[in-house]
Amino acid sequence: MPLNVLFAARHDRWESYETPLRNAFSEAGLEVNLAQDIPPAKVDYIIYAPNSELRDFRPFTRARAVLNLWAGVENIVDNPTLDIPLARMVDEGLTQGMVEWVTGHVLRHHLGMDTHILGLAGEWVRDIPPLASERPVTVLGLGELGRACARSLARIGFNVTGWSRSAHGVDGIRCLSGPETLAAALNEAEICVLLLPLTPETENLMDAARLAVLPRGAVVLNPGRGPLVDDDALLAALDAGQIGHATLDVFRQEPLPPEHPFWAHDRITVTPHIASETRPSSSARVIAENIRRGEAGEPFLHLVDRGLGY
8 A cells, every 4th residue: 555645845845855755755666645635644744844734733643754845944843732752854965055055155265266356457466365275164053964064274374263053073173062062162153053953042152243253354145044143233243344145045934025234234145045955856865765764664864952942
């Protein structure tokens, strides 16, 4: 008998995911009835996007797991009706996309590329950047994405510090953990990359006090979660020259409203949440593998710790 797998995401995502999912299930040797509308009591697994209409999981009495399509789970992890395993999305396409965005924007600011792209108005100004080894970069968050980005920057030669709330070890990276070491991770970071999950402990982490710990003129890159940064504090720090530039890919409200001051600020770069996108082909294989594991009695991959919130 085939497994009943519910695709609980917005209808406009069905077309891009249906074929990759069916192919991945076939490659994994799974017989699956994949649909957008299955009676809840007959559903075995739920493929879920947190912006779908599904909020009440109580009718899904035989479902074995919820498999999130996104890396972020802050919109579902505290759902009181969800009492079955929840897996977040970790896939090679999502990780590689984040590595490319972070590496590209770190290099942009490290090399001062904006000056040359925007033009020097006929002036021959040879402002030689330091070598990467002389540029301290801090990555806040050492989960799958943070570790991958830290390793990529270290391979180029950057002096990378990684910070996380719980202890992690990454070869070639100076790793700090716990709130008592955050200031040490920030106070030399000429470029600071935010890749923490959004939890009550990390919301507004980069407030006025912590922005002030960064070296004057530091660059902040946020491809992680919009609310990691206190918007008003960031604007004030930019206006005061404490922060030299902010490149932001995620925001409290998306799309970013046209009237938001981020758009008009000359030291803010807005990118439209493109740093890391779930790719249907690669994420479908992750989902198929987790369902195969569930059916084989093996542990699910990338399970969310409800206590930690990610």
